[in-house]
Amino acid sequence: MVKKSLILYASRTGNTEKVAGVFRDVLRRHGWPCDVFKIDAKTDPADPPFNLNDYDFLCVGSPVIGSLPEKHLVRSLSRNPLSPHARNADYFVTDAGERAPRSLLSIAPEPVVDETPLVIRFGPETKQGVVFATFGGVHLGPKEAEPALALLALEMEHLRFRCLGRFACPGKMGKSAGWFEDLPERPNEKDLRDVAAFLEGVLASIKG
Numbered sequence: 001m002v003k004k005s006l007i008l009y010a011s012r013t014g015n016t017e018k019v020a021g022v023f024r025d026v027l028r029r030h031g032w033p034c035d036v037f038k039i040d041a042k043t044d045p046a047d048p049p050f051n052l053n054d055y056d057f058l059c060v061g062s063p064v065i066g067s068l069p070e071k072h073l074v075r076s077l078s079r080n081p082l083s084p085h086a087r088n089a090d091y092f093v094t095d096a097g098e099r100a101p102r103s104l105l106s107i108a109p110e111p112v113v114d115e116t117p118l119v120i121r122f123g124p125e126t127k128q129g130v131v132f133a134t135f136g137g138v139h140l141g142p143k144e145a146e147p148a149l150a151l152l153a154l155e156m157e158h159l160r161f162r163c164l165g166r167f168a169c170p171g172k173m174g175k176s177a178g179w180f181e182d183l184p185e186r187p188n189e190k191d192l193r194d195v196a197a198f199l200e201g202v203l204a205s206i207k208g
Contacts, residue, residue, distance in 0.1 A: 005032040006050060008077075009061040010039045010070035015134035015171030016061050018187055022195040023059050023132070030203055032057065041072050045079030045086070052082055057206075058129030058161045059199075063171065064148045069133065077155035084118040084158055122162045129161040130202055132195075134171030134187065138178025142168060164205065167198045 005027045011017040020036060027034040037043075037050055052058070060077065062069035078085040131152035135145040145168035153163040170186040177183045187195075 003032055003056040004054060005034045005057040005059065006052070006055040007034060007036045007059040007061070008039055008050075008073070009036075009059075010063065010073040012063055012065075012070070013172065015169070015187060016063050016132075018192065019132055019134060019167075019169055019195050020059070020061055022192050023061075023199055026196050026199045026203070027057070027059075039070075039073045039076045043072060043076050045076045046081065048076065048080060052080065052159060052161075056127055058127070058156060058159070059132065060129065060152050060156055061132040061134075062148060062152060064133050064135035064137075064145050064168075067144060067147045069148045069152050074151065074155060077152075077159065080159060082159050083155070084120070120157065120160060122157075122160075127161045128164050128206065129156055130165045130167065130199065131156060131163055132167040132169070134169050136173040136176070136178065136183060137170060137180060138173070138176060138183070141179040165198065165202050167195065169195060 007020050007023055007027075009016050009020040011020070017038070024034050024036055035050065035055075037048075043049070060073070062073045065071075068074070077083065080086060131149055133145050133148050133152070135142075135148070137144040149166040149168060153166060156163050169191050170180050170183055172184050172186055175184050180186060182188070
């Protein structure tokens with residue numbers, strides 16, 4: 001069976017979009033059909049333009065903003081119907097026990113809060129993925145990307161995709177430099193080669 005892959009990303013200046021493009025090319029080169037979606041303020045988390053159940057491998061990427069991922073991307077992940085966070089956030093439970101989307105334009109019953117823990121455990125058949133980020137790191141360098149990568153990985157695993165790796169790439173922020181003296185030229189050709197090598201290594205580990 002041919003495995004399908006999905007790339008979800010947010011990008012403000014084009015840095016993260018470049019990395020997403022390299023990921024797409026690597027996946028397709030390995031024979032994985034790959035769909036790519038850019039997440040922004042218009043993306044409806046409760047009715048996204050993709051179905052995660054259709055994919056075997058997920059890549060999620062974001063710029064680092066204030067040490068965290070882009071807010072619309074995080075919202076799209078955490079409010080996806082597959083996430084345990086979405087059980088009470090975006091839905092009402094009707095008297096018939098069915099879920100109905102919450103709407104500010106209609107009268108709906110009070111939401112029923114489901115406090116039963118949803119334990120997620122990974123097994124041999126668990127789907128997999130990676131997360132990536134672009135960052136300026138002007139004060140402390142690479143460690144400034146760590147919180148964003150950790151949050152992306154957590155939200156990915158809430159969606160039942162085991163995170164196999166995290167990749168961070170410096171990205172320009174106007175003409176400012178800082179910790180990376182060449183930041184205005186990043187990501188450069190070497191960065192993008194490193195992007196490809198990272199994903200090649202992950203895919204090799206899956207085949208192994």
